[in-house]
Amino acid sequence: MSKTKSFLLGIAVGGVVSATTTLFTAPLSGRDLRTRAKQQGAEWLDLLENVKNDGLKLKDQIAQTSKEGVVMIKDLTQEIKTSVTEWKESVEPHQKKIQSYLEQIEGSLKELEEKVKKRIV
Secondary structure, three states, X not given: OOHHHHHXXXXXXXXXXXXXXXXXXXXXXXXXHHHHHHHHHHHHHHHXXXXXXXXXXXXXXXHHHHHHHHHHHHHHHHHHHHHHHHHHHHHHHHHHHHXXXXXXXXXXXXXXXXXXXXXXX
């Protein structure tokens, strides 16, 4: 006999022996045991059905949340672009004033340098 057949025969014999032992040592009668097994089987089926339904609900919720997230990110991106544009528009006049002041300061520094050079020479 090959190892696989011996292994399978061992499992079968072990299963029969354990089932027989369980039936003889069971505290319940056969009818009560079958009823209880049937009830537990129904409970397991209900539990599996609930797990399946919860999994489907979770999948749907994740899909919905990701769709909402995409919309929110698009809206946020648009708001940021608008804010940056408004900020640039509000800062631009001040930039021109600062640039004008810097040009005046540069001109004053050149005049001062010329005066200093004339006094040194």
